[in-house]
Structures are given as C-alpha cells and as structure tokens.
Amino acid sequence: MTIHAAQPPRHATHRGGSTGWRKAIRDGALIYRRSLAQSLRAPVFAFLFPSAFPVLVLLLMSELYRDLANVPGFPAVSVAAWMTPGVFLMAAMFGAGYSATGLITDLQSGYLDRLRLLPISPAAILLGRLAFDVSRVAVAGLVVLAVGVLLGAEMTLTGLPVVLALLALWTLAYGGLFYAVGLRTRSPESLGALIPLFMPVTMLSTAFVPDALVPGWISTLSAVNPYTYLVEGVRMFTTGSFSFGELGLAVAAATAAMLVTQLAAMRSFASLVAGD
C-alpha cells in the first residue's frame, strides 16, 4: 500500500493566514455541523434537558399557584399564561453550559489544538458553537411554548419570530456566562456549579409573580435584572399587549447582558488560541 491520497486543495485560502468572512462563515458552518451531529447522537442533554425541565416547572408551578389568578390585581387569565414567558426563556438557561462543556472538553482532550493546526479562523470555532446553541435552544423553546399555549397562553404567528429572536439573545447572554467561566477556569465542573444560578435569576424577576404582589426589595432587584425585561418582552406576545417601548427595553437588556458575557468569553478564548 502506498500513500498518495494527500493532495493540497486547489483553492486553499489559508496560505497567508488571512481568512476573510466567507471562509469564517464556511468554517463556522462546518463546526455547526459537527455540533449538530454530536447532539443528535446524545439528544438527552442537548435537547431533552432544556425542554423537559422548563415544561415540568410550568406544569407544577402553574398548578401549585393556580389560585393566585383569583387575587385582585392579577394581570393575566391564568397563572400558566402568566408564567409561560419566563419558563420559555428558561430553555436558554437549562440549555446553557451544554456547549460550553463541549468546548472545555475539546480543550482538555487536545481537539482544540488539532483545530488550531488547521486553517480555521478561531472566530469560527466559537461562532459555530454559538449558532448551534441558538438553534438547539429554539427547539426546546418551541416545545415549552406549545405546552404554554395548551395551558392557556396566547401566541400569534407574527409574534413567534420575535419571541424566538429574544430567546436567541438570551441564549447568547446567559450562555456567554458559561463560556466565560468555563474558558477561565478550564474545568467542566465549574459549569455544573453555575447551574443553580437560574434560581435567583428567575425568582428575583416578574417571571412567576406579578410585580404588584412581591415585597419591595424583590421588586427593586427585579428592576435591575435583565431577565425581567426579556420576560416582559415575551409576555407582550402571550397576553396580546404589544408596545415598541417594552420590546426596545427587552432587546436593550438582552444585548447589554450579551455584550458583557460574550466579550468576556471571547477575550478568554482569544488568549487561549494565542497559545501559552
């Protein structure tokens, strides 16, 4: 047997090290495909976890607090309808960490070094993963939303792309925290320790109980919690009360949070691929 398969590609664009957008997008798509193939082979953590837990929360909490809807001043038809937006966004929170863990595993196994030796733009490694996170969480979000609609929440077809876009922003913002911490500590265990963070973030917001019915200090914290603004942004579409101002606030809050976490993540990633 002889080896003659190795033939350099005719149109290799990497030779000078400059890559350009088209190559970055193409490489990102390849990384996306790898993530997709991986997730389809282990769908429990990739897809079931981010949808099953929020659905469970929605079913149990809306039953537990069912009579809250009878309290004077409760602003929705049912507790389930009220809770659907917050629980929908929880898909992003339970989906966070999955892909960041994958990246840390690649780092520890040396797979990332292998990628670095290939003519791939480093940005594509991260962007491919992030794009996959967004679509994976969107699937889970749709499942949660369907359950919410069955339990009485409204959802218009025109609103659907908007709430999915908000979910995407929240995926990048909340998930960015996991990437940033994971890339800094370089240990998958640290990401496990971050999972309970969803509790304070969701409790100290208007996701479960209307602002009028919570103690003052919780209301204060809720007002500085970006998640609150996203919940209210989504809620406009599940209660049919649209306003551009609220939507703008939701987008601004999510974008600000995303910039903070993603910039931190990208900084760590850049120093990582620069070598030691």
Add this chain to the structure above:
Amino acid sequence: MTRLSARQRPAPDANADHDQAIEVSGLSKRYRDVDALVDASFTVNYGEVFGYLGRNGSGKTTTVRVLTTLTTPSAGAAQVAGNDVVTAPHAVRAAIGVTMQDAALDPQMTGREHLELVLALWGHTRSEARAQANELLTAFGLDQAASRLIGTYSGGMQRRLDLASALVNGPRVLFLDEPTTGLDAQSRRLVWSRVRELRDQGTAIFLTTQYLEEAEALADRLAILVNGRIVAEGAPDRLREEHGPTTLRIRLAAGQPAPPGFAPSSPDTWFEQPSPGTEDSLRALAQLRDAGVDLFAFQLNQPSLEDVFVALTGTTARASDR
C-alpha cells in the same frame, strides 16, 4: 525571540530553495517554574527521520508544541519549512502535519466524518473531501470502520486515523509525538513502514519516542533529551562511537589470572576492560602479546543505544517519571 541566532537566517518565504526542514537555535521554553526545554539547537533535513528520545517529562512534547506553533518559545528561534514559528505560524501550519501524543479525536464522530471535516477545513469541496476521505480510509486500513464512531475504535485504529488526518495537506514536515506508545508489535510495524515510505518520498519526520528500539529502527539521526537539555545529537552509529562504553573482551586459557587492567567477566575465562578507542585496544592487545599472555580470542563490543542512553543519563530510557 530574545536570542538571535548567529547563523544566517533565510527570509520568511524563501522556503522553496531552503534545504533544511527544521532549523532550531537556542530554543527554550519555561513554564512558570519548570524549564521544559533549555537552549536546544538542531537541524532536520528533508527525507530524514529525526528521532527525539527522552524519558517522561524530558521535554519532547514541549518541543513539538513549540515547533508546531501551538506554544510560543520563551527564547531562541525556530524555522520549520523555512518559516519562523513565531512570526509566520500560518505558513508553518500549512506545511506541516502533526499527530500529538494523545490522539485527540472526537469520540462522537465517525472516522469518515472526522476526515471529511479536516479536508473541508483545508479548503476542499464536499465532493473532493468525500473522495479523498475514502482514499485515506482505505490506505490506512480503516474502510471497514469508516462509519463507526471513533469512540469504538481501538488505540491502534485511532493512531492510524490520526496519522491519516495529519497527511491531508501533503505536509513536507511531519511531527509524530510518540506515535507508537501503547501499540502492539503489529500496529507499530505498520506505523514504522508508513514513516519510512514518507521519508523516502522526501518528507522530513520529527519523531519523539521513549523506545530505543524505535529510534534504532527508524531514526537517521537522533537527539537525546534529558531534563529539557539535548545531551547528544547525531546518527545512531556516531552516538554509539562517541558516547557508548566500548569494551575490549579477551579470552585466556582456563585458570589464568586477570592481566593488569582487566577485570574478570563472564563466562569464566573472559576478562574485559573499557576501551576508549580502537587504537587503545590495539595497544592493549599488543602489550598482552609482548607480555607473553596466551590469547585465545578477543572482541571489541559496540554499545547498544541503550548503553549510550545509560551512559548519558545514568538511567534507563523508561525509568519512572521525574
């Protein structure tokens, strides 16, 4: 780079007429409080296997990481395929193939998916990638396992896949970090024959190993690394001559006492003395004859690489970690 080579250095893209595959001068790497590599200098030619021998923790992987641009050196300079590893890493990467010590493969992908991804990242179209992946899988005896997850591959199969993906870009310089550690004899032979083929095609091969047999079998030249320092470098035969304790052995009639300067050896009638060189041995033999000693036989024992290694390091090649 904090230390410039006194030697003439070629322009970064003068690789076409540059005949050295790897050129290293004064290369050092320090990790916090560990000197992983200290002042290494050597060259590797095209069409040559350069063996890099050292026990655990001696700095083999560190050298590979620096030469493959994964890690930046603390001092010194290195050119690979005519390009500087620090200032022109992309040009270096385009010209090299690498298999790291732990075949870092994604266990959740199939062998074919893996090769297709690597080929696609090298810029091949989908159909090219598919065709070349199939060729490589066949060439490395993995066509049967192509659609199985890599996680189900044996260690030897993973090594072969790793080697196949290192050859995708037709590298002129190939780095193999302990390519046969943990392989059975048959798989090892297979890797060896691939390495020889590539060498004969003009590829320069930098091969680290802890196995003296492997260095002996493959390396045209080798360097011996101890605690991050290269303590010897050259062709195996030259190293044997220079560093090995050659011994002069003589056989006398039964019951004879040891001549002056000789120590008893085994079997009983044999005696030996270290031989600094052939001339010295001839002189010693002449003296014995002049003294009237009855000489039945004599031997000049060449050291093995193992002896060289022991002489240089005071330990066997595969002693425990430091």
